[in-house]
Amino acid sequence: MKKAFLALAAGFVVLAAGTQSATAGCGTCDKTIVENAVASKDFATLVAAVKAAGLVETLSGKGPFTVFAPTEAAFAKLPKGTVAELIKPENKDKLIAILTYHVVPGKVMAKDVVKLDGKKAKTVQGQSVGVKVKDGTVSIGKAKVVKADIACKNGVIHVIDTVLLPKEKK
Amino acid sequence: MMNRSLRSFGAFCLLVGSLASSPASFAHSPVDFLEVIRVKPAQTIVHGVETKSRYDSERKESSLEGPDYFSRGIGAMKRAVKIPRAYMNWFAIKDATPQPKREVDVLDMVRGASSKRLQIGNAEFLISPSQLLTSGVPDAVPEGLDIYTAYQIHDGGSVELKLDIESSLGKGKATVGKPIYLCMPTEEWHHDETFPVTHPNDCFVVYEIDEQPTTSTFSTIDQFGINELQASSVKWICVRAAFLRDKSK
Numbered sequence: 001m002k003k004a005f006l007a008l009a010a011g012f013v014v015l016a017a018g019t020q021s022a023t024a025g026c027g028t029c030d031k032t033i034v035e036n037a038v039a040s041k042d043f044a045t046l047v048a049a050v051k052a053a054g055l056v057e058t059l060s061g062k063g064p065f066t067v068f069a070p071t072e073a074a075f076a077k078l079p080k081g082t083v084a085e086l087i088k089p090e091n092k093d094k095l096i097a098i099l100t101y102h103v104v105p106g107k108v109m110a111k112d113v114v115k116l117d118g119k120k121a122k123t124v125q126g127q128s129v130g131v132k133v134k135d136g137t138v139s140i141g142k143a144k145v146v147k148a149d150i151a152c153k154n155g156v157i158h159v160i161d162t163v164l165l166p167k168e169k170k
Numbered sequence: 171m172m173n174r175s176l177r178s179f180g181a182f183c184l185l186v187g188s189l190a191s192s193p194a195s196f197a198h199s200p201v202d203f204l205e206v207i208r209v210k211p212a213q214t215i216v217h218g219v220e221t222k223s224r225y226d227s228e229r230k231e232s233s234l235e236g237p238d239y240f241s242r243g244i245g246a247m248k249r250a251v252k253i254p255r256a257y258m259n260w261f262a263i264k265d266a267t268p269q270p271k272r273e274v275d276v277l278d279m280v281r282g283a284s285s286k287r288l289q290i291g292n293a294e295f296l297i298s299p300s301q302l303l304t305s306g307v308p309d310a311v312p313e314g315l316d317i318y319t320a321y322q323i324h325d326g327g328s329v330e331l332k333l334d335i336e337s338s339l340g341k342g343k344a345t346v347g348k349p350i351y352l353c354m355p356t357e358e359w360h361h362d363e364t365f366p367v368t369h370p371n372d373c374f375v376v377y378e379i380d381e382q383p384t385t386s387t388f389s390t391i392d393q394f395g396i397n398e399l400q401a402s403s404v405k406w407i408c409v410r411a412a413f414l415r416d417k418s419k
Contacts, residue, residue: 026218029361110395117307136303136389138396147213149395151361 026151032060033067033152042159045075045083052087053095063154064107065124068140070163078163100125101166107155110148114138127166140164198369199410200312201256202249202279204241205337206376206406207384211237212398215261221296223319223356224370224416225269234296236261240390240399241408242302245336246344247279254309259300259392259399260320266293271324272418278375278411280329280346286414288323288375290352295320297353300392308391317365318353320376326350329377337404339382344407347378353408360393374408381405 028036034056037043046069050056059065075083086095103124113121113131120128121140129141138145143162150157215236222229239260245251275286297318301308326349335344353374355367382404389398 026361110391111301111393114301114303114391115307133303133307134305136305136398138303145396147395148391149393 029151030153032154033063033065033157034060036150036152036157037067037069042071043069045072046070049083049087049095049099053092053099055096055099059103059154061154065155066104066106066108067155067157068102068104068143068145068160068164069157070102070143070160071146074143074160074162097125097166098163101127101129101164102160109156110138110145110158113140113145113148113158123166125166129164198314199372200254200314201243201252202410203244203246203251203335204256204258204374204408205244205335205404206239206241206260206408207338207401208403208405209237209240209399209401212400215394215397217394219296220359221317221319221356222358223293223354224413225272225293225321225354229357229359230267232266232296233264234261235264236295237390237392237397237399238262239295239405240300240401241297242338244338244407246333246407248334251336252312254312255302256312256315257300257302257390258297258315258318259390259397260295260297263293263296263319268292269321270418272416274352274416274418275414276352276373276375276411277414278409280331280333280375280377280409281349285327287417288349288352289325290321291324292322293319294322294351296356296358298358298392298394300390303389303391303396314368314372316355316367316369316372317358318374319356320351320353323349323352323375333407335407338386339384339404344379346407349375349377350406351376352411354413363393365393371413373411373413375411376406376408379405379407 037047101123104121114133116131117133120130122128132139140160141164143160143164145158146161147159218231218233220229221232237259241258243251243256269292272290274288276288277286297320299311299315328348329346331346332343333346355370357367358365384401384404386401389396
């Protein structure tokens with residue numbers, strides 16, 4: 001799973017060297033996805049899960065990645081004990097599957113996410129997740145995007161209010 | 171009233187005539203009129219970008235906060251709203267460099283050719299195209315709609331012209347008062363994206379109108395992401411204009 005993830009990461013389009021970018025006053029643009037997540041209290045559980053899954057190095061890499069990041073409130077909606085169970089070493093593959101289901105290859109900004117209304121986006125986990133724009137709200141699977149376009153050095157974070165769960169393989 | 175209507179019609183004819191006979195760069199604006207609505211965002215954006223307008227010798231950092239206002243294309247002066255409809259979010263520039271007063275000639279659809287001279291000063295807002303989020307894929311930003319810097323207009327005489335408009339509040343009349351901002355196209359750099367100026371002479375003059383309360387909540391998407399905006403009043407009207415010359419040079 002991790003190898004496939006790295007292979008995908010290596011294949012991502014890297015912005016051409018020499019592109020002059022403006023990061024002044026951005027606050028998040030000069031940090032990686034992981035660094036920005038660590039800096040926010042709202043992603044404490046997500047960061048703990050990423051660490052337990054051994055994905056820190058990958059998500060700190062060049063990318064770019066689009067991460068749909070569940071908040072603390074999103075994790076709190078899961079049945080009691082779910083997170084504690086998932087971060088156990090024996091459940092590492094399952095945790096990786098859930099976390100990589102929140103990651104889409106490339107840097108997909110909100111203006112491009114909304115173009116996918118009614119379509120599906122393929123995640124790094126392998127399964128696809130539906131995108132819907134309805135009544136001014138953007139949904140990814142069953143999650144609502146509550147904040148979009150947190151630009152990072154290696155991608156972008158969109159904050160969601162529900163943890164996405166991939167279909168279990170039979 | 172008759173005189174005002176004639177003057178309005180005359181101004182419109184003059185502008186159309188002028189645009190038709192002017193260089194191609196004058197006739198691209200995808201919107202003729204926009205209402206400007208005071209809004210409160212669910213998430214206040216505080217963000218830095220780099221910009222360069224006609225009045226900047228080089229690109230400079232601008233610290234933005236907002237959006238404070240939202241504008242949408244409307245119909246006015248018997249001209250229907252253009253489709254796709256234009257939407258823009260207005261961000262206050264928090265650290266604007268003081269500008270000298272400049273005299274410029276601008277031809278707009280309300281004042282017409284009889285009164286082209288404006289005196290402008292400091293930059294107050296950066297105006298960024300946005301999209302209205304409803305259901306489904308939102309309409310694309312109309313081609314030719316750039317990013318604009320709103321410069322204060324000093325001592326602009328009141329026009330006191332009644333316009334027939336079709337706005338978010340329905341069909342009605344608006345009394346156009348003083349010109350308060352000149353919106354000039356501005357190049358912007360934000361993260362890895364560059365927003366060029368596509369039509370350097372297309373601009374807008376913003377006029378005061380009778381403030382009208384409104385209550386609505388809607389979501390927009392702009393270069394800073396998705397935001398929910400709560401509207402409180404319709405305050406101004408943006409009028410399409412053509413920049414003619416800088417008289418201060």
